[in-house]
Amino acid sequence: MDKKKKIAIIAAAAVVLVGAVGIWFFAGRGSAEKSEDVVFVSPVEMVMNQGSLGIQQRFAGVVEPQQTYEVQTQPDRTVKEVLVEKGQDVYVGTPLFTYDTEQSQDELNQAELDLERLQNDINNLNAQIETLKKEKKTAGEEEKLNYTTQIQTAENDVKKTEYEIKSKKIEIEKLKDNINNATVVSEMDGIVKSINDAGSSQQMYYGGETSNAFITILETGEYRVKGTVNEQNIFSVQEGAPVLIRSRVNDDVWTGTMGMVDMENGQTGNNGMYYGYSAGEETQSSKYPFYVTLDSSAGLMLGQHVYIELDMGQEDEKLGVWLPEYFISDIDSNPYVWADDGKGHLVKKTVTLGQYDEELMEYEIAEGLTMEDAITFPEPSLKEGMKTEITSDGSMGNQAPVDMEDGMMEDGMMDEGMTDEGMMDESMIDESVIGGADGPAETFTVGDGTGDAVGLEGEE
Numbered sequence: 280m281d282k283k284k285k286i287a288i289i290a291a292a293a294v295v296l297v298g299a300v301g302i303w304f305f306a307g308r309g310s311a312e313k314s315e316d317v318v319f320v321s322p323v324e325m326v327m328n329q330g331s332l333g334i335q336q337r338f339a340g341v342v343e344p345q346q347t348y349e350v351q352t353q354p355d356r357t358v359k360e361v362l363v364e365k366g367q368d369v370y371v372g373t374p375l376f377t378y379d380t381e382q383s384q385d386e387l388n389q390a391e392l393d394l395e396r397l398q399n400d401i402n403n404l405n406a407q408i409e410t411l412k413k414e415k416k417t418a419g420e421e422e423k424l425n426y427t428t429q430i431q432t433a434e435n436d437v438k439k440t441e442y443e444i445k446s447k448k449i450e451i452e453k454l455k456d457n458i459n460n461a462t463v464v465s466e467m468d469g470i471v472k473s474i475n476d477a478g479s480s481q482q483m484y485y486g487g488e489t490s491n492a493f494i495t496i497l498e499t500g501e502y503r504v505k506g507t508v509n510e511q512n513i514f515s516v517q518e519g520a521p522v523l524i525r526s527r528v529n530d531d532v533w534t535g536t537m538g539m540v541d542m543e544n545g546q547t548g549n550n551g552m553y554y555g556y557s558a559g560e561e562t563q564s565s566k567y568p569f570y571v572t573l574d575s576s577a578g579l580m581l582g583q584h585v586y587i588e589l590d591m592g593q594e595d596e597k598l599g600v601w602l603p604e605y606f607i608s609d610i611d612s613n614p615y616v617w618a619d620d621g622k623g624h625l626v627k628k629t630v631t632l633g634q635y636d637e638e639l640m641e642y643e644i645a646e647g648l649t650m651e652d653a654i655t656f657p658e659p660s661l662k663e664g665m666k667t668e669i670t671s672d673g674s675m676g677n678q679a680p681v682d683m684e685d686g687m688m689e690d691g692m693m694d695e696g697m698t699d700e701g702m703m704d705e706s707m708i709d710e711s712v713i714g715g716a717d718g719p720a721e722t723f724t725v726g727d728g729t730g731d732a733v734g735l736e737g738e739e
Contacts, residue, residue, distance in 0.1 A: 316665070316666055317665075317666050317667070317668050317677075318617075318625050318655055318661065318665045318666065318667050318668070318676060318677060319655065319667070319668050319669075319670045319674045319675050319676060319677075320617075320618065320619045320625075320653035320654055320655040320667050320668070320669055320670070320675065321653060321654065321655070321669070321670055321674070321675055322650070322651065322652070322653050322669065323600055323602070323648055323649065323650050323651070323652050323653070323654060324650040324651070325671075326602065326603075326606070326654065327600070327601060327602070327650075336515060336588060336589065337525075337586045337587065337588045338506040338507065338508065338515075338586070338587040338588070339506065339507070339584065339585075339586065339587075340504040340505060340506040340524065340571065340584070340585045340586065340587045341504070341505055341582065341583070341584050341585070342502045342503075342504055342576070342579045342580065342581055342582060342583040342584075342585060343497070343502065343503060343504070343505050343581070343582075344469065344497040344498040344499065344500075344501075344502060344503075344581065345498060345500075345501050345502065345503055346467070346498040347472075347495060347496070347497055347498065348465070348466060348467045348469060348495070348496040348497075348498065349491075349492035349494075349495050349496075350375060350463060350465075350492060350493055350494040350495075350496070351491070351492060351493060352493045353378075356378045356379070356383075356457070357378065357379040357382070358376050358377070358378060358379070358493070359376075359377045359378055359379035359380075359461075360376060360377050361375070361376045361474060361494075362374045362375055362376055362377065362462075363375050363376070363471050363474070363494070364471065364474075365471050365472070365473060365474055366470065366471060367470065367471045368469075368470055368499070369465045369468070369469060369470070369471060369496060370465065370468045371464075371465060371466060371467060371468060372464050372465065373464060373465045374462045374463070374464050375462075375463050375464060375465055375494055376462075376463055376493075376494070377461050377462045377463070378457065378461045378462075378463075379461075380457065380458045380461045383454050383457045383458050383461075384458060386454055387451060387454040387455065387458065390447055390450050390451045390454060391451060393447055394444060394447045394448065394451065397440055397443050397444045397447060398444065400436075400440050401437060401440050401441065401444070404433050404436050404437045404440065405437065407433050408430055408433045408434060408437070411426055411429050411430045411433065412426075412430060414426060415427070415430070465496060467496060467498055468498065468499055468500070469496040469497050469498045469499050470496065470497050470499060470581060471494060471495070471496055472495045472496065472497045473492075473494070473495045474493070474494050475491075475492065475493050475494070497581060499581065501573075501576055502573060502576040502579055502581065503570050503571060503572060503573060503576075504524055504535065504570065504571040504573065504585060504587060505568055505569075505570055505571075506568070506569050506570070506571065506587045507566050507567065507568055507569070508540060508566070508567055508569060509565065509566050509567070510565060510567075513540055513567065515589075516537060516539075516540050516569050517537060517589075518537060518538060518539045519536060519537065520536070520537045520589055520590075521534065521535075521536060521537075521589070521590040522534070522535050522536065522537050522571055522587055522588060522589055522590050523587075523588050523589075523590045524571065524573070524579075524585050524586070524587060525585060525586040525587075525588065526583075526585060527584055527585060527586065531578060533573055533574070533575065533576070533578070533579065534573075534574045534575075534590065535571040535572055535573040535574055536571065536572045536574075537569065537571055537587075537589075538569055538570045538571065538572060539569065540567045540568070540569045541567060541568045541569060541570070542567055544567070544568060545565040545566065545567045546565060546566045546567075571587060591638045591639050597636075597643075599633070599643055599644070599645075600643070600644040600648050600649065600650065601636070601641045601642065601643050601644070602616070602641060602642055602644055602648075602654075603639075603640060603641050604635075604640050604641065604642055605640075605656075605657075606654060606656065606657065607630065607632070607642060608627075608657050610632070610642075613629065614629070614630050614631075614632055615627045615628055615629045615630060616628050616630055616647075616648065616654050616657075617654060617655045617656075617657055617661050618648070618652055618653060618654045618655070619652070619653040619654075619667040619669065620667075623666060623667055623668075624663075624664055624665065624666060624667060625655070625661060625662070625663055625664065625665040625666070625667050626663050626664075627663060628647055628648065628652070628654075629647055630644050630645075630646065630647030630648055631644070631645045631646035631647055632644065632645060633645035653667070653669045655667075655675040655676050656675040656676050658676050658677070660677065661676070
């Protein structure tokens with residue numbers, strides 16, 4: 280990874296960290312009752328498993344094809360029968376639908392009769408010209424001029440009729456082609472995404488986009504991942520940065536490279552507006568797509584919803600204890616962490632630092648801590664001897680454990696599970712997931728770097 284890219288990723292991570300701390304105070308301090316007598320601590324293993332308190336800048340993404348094939352209907356033709364269904368696999372040459380040929384057949388019969396009539400007209404005109412020329416030879420000088428005029432008129436009628444015959448033949452060939460090719464077939468291997476039963480005269484809305492296509496086919500094979508940002512988070516997308524694609528249902532991870540934000544296709548209005556709250560005021564901004572090029576799409580399914588996050592080495596396996604540097608106080612002189620003493624009281628626990636990971640901003644704890652020790656986030660109000668309580672949901676400090684009730688978090692925030700009910704836009708951006716080791720993650724929004732929480736996107 281070159282130096283510029285590395286700096287960009289670290290900067291993005293730093294912004295996430297600042298926002299995350301703001302969220303921690305917003306969610307825990309602003310809404311939960313403080314407990315002056317108890318300090319909540321979490322096991323070191325949980326902190327490491329969650330990665331920086333479980334806070335990781337994420338974008339919601341969806342797996343889509345590299346190409347889309349849109350089939351339009353001819354405006355002067357009527358669809359007789361659709362031969363495929365939505366979600367059906369199709370291949371090159373698979374019949375998609377047929378046109379009604381009854382009208383074309385009637386028109387062809389009439390056109391052939393017209394052509395026969397025009398041919399007869401040509402024959403009659405040519406015969407008339409021959410007769411006029413013979414009569415002209417025996418006519419007097421005064422009558423020859425009249426014969427000449429009649430011959431010229433007949434010759435002009437022949438040329439006009441010949442042009443009509445040529446046009447009529449083209450019409451007949453087109454009608455025959457319509458009849459012989461009444462069945463429209465697929466030109467790519469893929470899956471039928473949508474069928475507009477109303478034909479091309481009506482727009483269809485699907486996947487956040489509008490299309491006039493009668494049938495839309497998504498290419499199968501190599502996929503890409505589409506993510507979405509808004510004007511408040513657009514700085515987080517770094518072109519060329521390595522990213523991780525995480526499954527929403529298991530631990531599967533894919534790798535890829537982040538592309539540029541598509542500024543030409545921003546979405547605004549009722550179906551594309553981002554709504555949030557900052558400093559007590561409602562804000563809104565447009566959404567913009569960006570795309571991730573996958574190193575491999577093996578195992579991904581078309582339409583699968585995933586998470587996109589910057590790859591800062593969080594998947595690299597490390598031996599021993601590693602902590603984010605903001606857990607460690609007095610790093611340059613006498614490093615220590617706030618920890619449970621094993622008897623339910625808070626102490627300053629001296630640690631020996633080892634290696635430093637600049638990308639993740641983590642220190643190796645060479646001595647002083649084990650996976651079983653429980654620690655808390657450093658706060659000015661902490662004092663040795665305070666009572667401690669080990670939590671299993673990641674709560675720390677004088678913050679009461681978050682109480683989830685009916686899928687709704689305090690202050691009206693929504694948890695991740697609500698996406699399954701369609702209550703939250705699947706293209707929501709900048710998720711920060713904070714979860715316990717034994718349960719599903721709950722979703723908070725990332726702050727804007729000033730401590731103000733930014734809301735989730737509205738339902739589409």
